[in-house]
Amino acid sequence: MLEIKDLFVETLDHKEILKGFSLAMKPGEIHVIMGPNGTGKSTLSKVILRNPDYVVKKGDILYQGESILPLSTDEVARRGIFLAMQNPISIEGVSNSEFLRTALNARSQNKVNIYLFMKEMEQAFQDLAMPKEMMHRSINQDFSGGERKKNEILQMKLLKPQLILLDELDSGLDIDSLKIVCQNINDYLMEHEEASLLIITHYPRILDYLHPDVVHIMIDGRVVKSGDISLAYELEKNGYHGMNVVSEEEIHE
Amino acid sequence: MNKLLLTRDGKKQEMDSNLILEENTVIINETTFLFIDARDSQENLTLVIAPEVELQLSILGFQSANHFSFLLKKDARVSVSHFGIDSCDSYQVVLQEEGAKIRYCYSSLTRNSAVIPIEIKHMAQHTESEISNHCFQVAGDYTFDVTGIVLKNCAGCICNQENQIINLTHGKSKIHPNLLIDHYDVVANHSAYVGKFSKEVLFYLASRGLNPKESYVLLLTGFLLGKMSLSDELKGRFENKIQEYGGERNESGGFSNFTA
Ligand SMILES: Nc1ncnc2c1ncn2[C@@H]1O[C@H](COP(=O)(O)OP(=O)(O)OP(=O)(O)O)[C@@H](O)[C@H]1O
Ligand SMILES: [Mg+2]
Numbered sequence: 012m013l014e015i016k017d018l019f020v021e022t023l024d025h026k027e028i029l030k031g032f033s034l035a036m037k038p039g040e041i042h043v044i045m046g047p048n049g050t051g052k053s054t055l056s057k058v059i060l061r062n063p064d065y066v067v068k069k070g071d072i073l074y075q076g077e078s079i080l081p082l083s084t085d086e087v088a089r090r091g092i093f094l095a096m097q098n099p100i101s102i103e104g105v106s107n108s109e110f111l112r113t114a115l116n117a118r119s120q121n122k123v124n125i126y127l128f129m130k131e132m133e134q135a136f137q138d139l140a141m142p143k144e145m146m147h148r149s150i151n152q153d154f155s156g157g158e159r160k161k162n163e164i165l166q167m168k169l170l171k172p173q174l175i176l177l178d179e180l181d182s183g184l185d186i187d188s189l190k191i192v193c194q195n196i197n198d199y200l201m202e203h204e205e206a207s208l209l210i211i212t213h214y215p216r217i218l219d220y221l222h223p224d225v226v227h228i229m230i231d232g233r234v235v236k237s238g239d240i241s242l243a244y245e246l247e248k249n250g251y252h253g254m255n256v257v258s259e260e261e262i263h264e
Numbered sequence: 265m266n267k268l269l270l271t272r273d274g275k276k277q278e279m280d281s282n283l284i285l286e287e288n289t290v291i292i293n294e295t296t297f298l299f300i301d302a303r304d305s306q307e308n309l310t311l312v313i314a315p316e317v318e319l320q321l322s323i324l325g326f327q328s329a330n331h332f333s334f335l336l337k338k339d340a341r342v343s344v345s346h347f348g349i350d351s352c353d354s355y356q357v358v359l360q361e362e363g364a365k366i367r368y369c370y371s372s373l374t375r376n377s378a379v380i381p382i383e384i385k386h387m388a389q390h391t392e393s394e395i396s397n398h399c400f401q402v403a404g405d406y407t408f409d410v411t412g413i414v415l416k417n418c419a420g421c422i423c424n425q426e427n428q429i430i431n432l433t434h435g436k437s438k439i440h441p442n443l444l445i446d447h448y449d450v451v452a453n454h455s456a457y458v459g460k461f462s463k464e465v466l467f468y469l470a471s472r473g474l475n476p477k478e479s480y481v482l483l484l485t486g487f488l489l490g491k492m493s494l495s496d497e498l499k500g501r502f503e504n505k506i507q508e509y510g511g512e513r514n515e516s517g518g519f520s521n522f523t524a
Pocket of ligand 2: 052053054178
């Protein structure tokens with residue numbers, strides 16, 4: 012599904028962020044990345060989505076066996092990769108429904124049937140316990156932090172990706188909302204067996220709902236340790252300093 | 265709906281009898297909708313809105329250079345949605361009598377250089393103006409010169425203006441907001457923004473699969489028409505104009521008319 016090979020990435024002004032990052036995910040797998048602030052997790056997610064602010068200096072990203080480095084962001088998205096962002100921005104004047112309809116039209120040959128689209132969207136609002144009137148509001152405009160996160164998952168449900176990246180989905184969601192959102196993700200994974208999930212998080216709480224196959228610890232731009240879910244709990248208990256994964260001075264906080 | 269067609273060869277009307285067109289003046293005596301379709305015209309048109317009358321006006325200016333003057337009588341209410349394509353229409357509003365209110369949304373999509381003078385004059389108490397001027401500038405130099413005036417003894421007025429120019433190239437864009445307030449008990453605000461659509465916004469839309477043209481059309485439509493109150497028919501028509509203006513997608517992933 013996704014294979015990242017020895018990836019080195021820097022910003023346009025040559026700040027090195029990813030330094031030999033590698034990871035391999037099979038279809039249907041759930042992986043987790045945990046790591047200190049500023050270690051490059053969000054950067055990694057944006058690089059996969061081919062954000063032009065970052066330059067790949069070395070290595071490769073293969074998706075379904077093909078390099079996606081030559082692709083643009085919209086091409087990657089149309090091939091089925093979806094990023095639920097850490098800080099979803101708001102866009103004045105563009106309504107949620109208008110935006111989603113354009114996004115759906117962009118990925119199919121035929122125009123979406125308005126009636127079916129409305130029905131599906133209404134269902135998605137209901138599934139996520141979001142008020143329906145939000146579909147007519149500008150994208151994330153005056154939405155609370157948690158509402159923005161829910162809106163990301165709403166988009167995921169409608170756009171039907173194969174690879175889903177969740178960048179700190181759990182931050183901003185209250186206890187009940189996190190449960191609802193994770194329920195929606197699990198339902199989605201049940202319905203789409205091949206779909207894979209890459210979760211970026213600081214806390215194992217979300218892993219009570221979304222059960223990962225592999226947990227990776229990322230420090231200073233690369234994976235330093237991988238294991239099963241017990242690694243996440245160990246990390247919660249001991250912190251990065253107590254993990255015995257790298258020397259003290261390599262840990263950035 | 266009442267319609268007024270302005271062309272290079274003059275005016276043509278399809279209006280109900282409650283609107284009177286005399287020379288360069290339209291007198292509006294009854295609450296109504298009006299659509300002014302201005303193509304290639306250079307008219308100087310005055311609209312007089314009678315007391316307590318409500319006017320919903322939509323204007324489409326295409327390669328036009330008209331000047332619209334509005335004279336609002338007591339408690340008249342006017343809402344204007346004015347969209348210009350490669351046009352340099354300008355407007356002036358006089359809130360002449362107590363209680364007159366206007367909401368004016370002016371949007372311009374252009375590749376021509378222009379300086380657009382806009383003036384709002386409050387001449388009576390409790391008059392209100394809420395105006396927003398947006399321009400998407402594909403090329404050339406563009407300036408909004410916006411003046412709000414509140415005369416002495418005009419208590420309880422609201423005079424707000426919001427101006428934005430998004431430019432695609434390195435052309436000069438300027439906003440000159442002026443508020444000349446001669447009374448203390450007045451609410452007056454202005455805001456101005458000159459810049460581009462942000463990288464973050466474009467990345468967000470692209471990450472959902474929209475190509476650059478689709479993103480621009482969506483953002484442009486929101487930016488230019490988002491604040492307007494339009495009938496479905498006119499909204500569709502204005503949206504089509506924006507799409508046409510964007511042109512075909514070209515090989516580099518951009519589109520022929522917006523060479524970003
Ligand atoms: N465009 C950029 N220009 C300059 N520096 C950047 C840029 N993007 C990211 N960085 C820097 O790269 C480092 C990694 O940032 P990133 O957002 O990927 O961290 P993160 O692991 O997601 O952290 P957090 O857990 O706080 O979300 C940070 O030091 C950040 O300031
Ligand atoms: Mg982050």
